[in-house]
Amino acid sequence: MTTTKAIRIHRTGGPDEMVWENIPLGEPGPGDVLLRQTAAGVNFIDVYHRTGLYPVALPSVLGMEGAGVVEAVGPDVVEVRPGDRVAYASPPIGAYAERRLIPAHRLVALPSDIPDRQAAGMMLKGMTAQFLLRRTFRVTAGQTILVHAAAGGVGLLLCQWAHHLGARVIGTVGSEEKAALARAHGCDHPILYTSEDFVARVKAITGGGGGVDVVYDSVGRTTFLGSLDCLKPMGMMVSFGQSSGAVPPFDPGLLAAKGSLFFTRPSLMTYTAQRADLVAAAADLFEVVRGGGVKIEVTQAYPLSEAAQAHRDLEARRTTGSTILVV
Secondary structure (H helix, E strand, C coil): CCEEEEEEECCCCCHHHEEEEEEECCCCCCCEEEEEEEEEEECHHHHHHHHCCCCCCCCEECCCEEEEEEEEECCCCCCCCCCCEEEEECCCCCCCECEEEEEHHHCEECCCCCCHHHHHCCHHHHHHHHHHHHHHCCCCCCCEEEECCCCCHHHHHHHHHHHHCCCEEEEEECCHHHHHHHHHCCCCEEEECCCCCHHHHHHHHCCCCCCEEEEEECCCCCCHHHHHHHEEEEEEEEECCCCCCCCCCCCCHHHHHCCCCEEECCCHHHHCCCHHHHHHHHHHHHHHHHCCCCCCCEEEEEEHHHHHHHHHHHHCCCCCCEEEEEC
């Protein structure tokens, strides 16, 4: 039986549950592709799968984002051909592997001027930034936005893309080094949340409490209530992650009390469930990257076999930008 090396978990828990092992790999069935991977992206959703916050069937190979070359296709595949360079950022999970089977309709062709490693570090974060800025709340020139974790993988892309669109960008960061990084990527007003009250600073920046049009919050528990206080009346709170823990239950009346606010908890999977939406999101991302409006920086690269260390560094906030595993 054909096998491949992969990072797999047999039970949920910490990074030590990630095992580097041989696993069986069949032939591509109808609609499927055998993909030889060159790189895989590392994202916080992988941590959620590993810990069981987002349940997965066990045992399971982790990872939702990758790039590589199509080796073989099953019956009825029309989207790609053997030899095509492709990338993806969607279920089914299984990116932490040298080879994998994946539905062809979840793959997008890579332009010749976007390298595999860059693609592996940009698809999930980049298409997340795309749907947040262009569909969940359509940011336009002259608006003011707040981005939490502005020096993180998605944060840096949100700052760049929003700046490119002409918005004023406020961002929270955890250190002076990260403040400088965010500023260099389009964040007009970095706020060091470890030493500053970010709500007070946002109100000062927006002119005596005017507030921002939208908050993009991937932190969750520790920032949620403060984020609501940063919004102008009828502003939108976009909660798209929970690195500090889940947002606790709250009374919807709180939104009315704080200015008839909007609240949403979107996911990339919903916004790209239809292939037409997936292809359009990827095309929009490729266009802004190739035009220089957004620069993708793969700041950390680990061998695939060292994925556990990548998770430790990610959870300890020792990473910036994008992290990949090299196959």
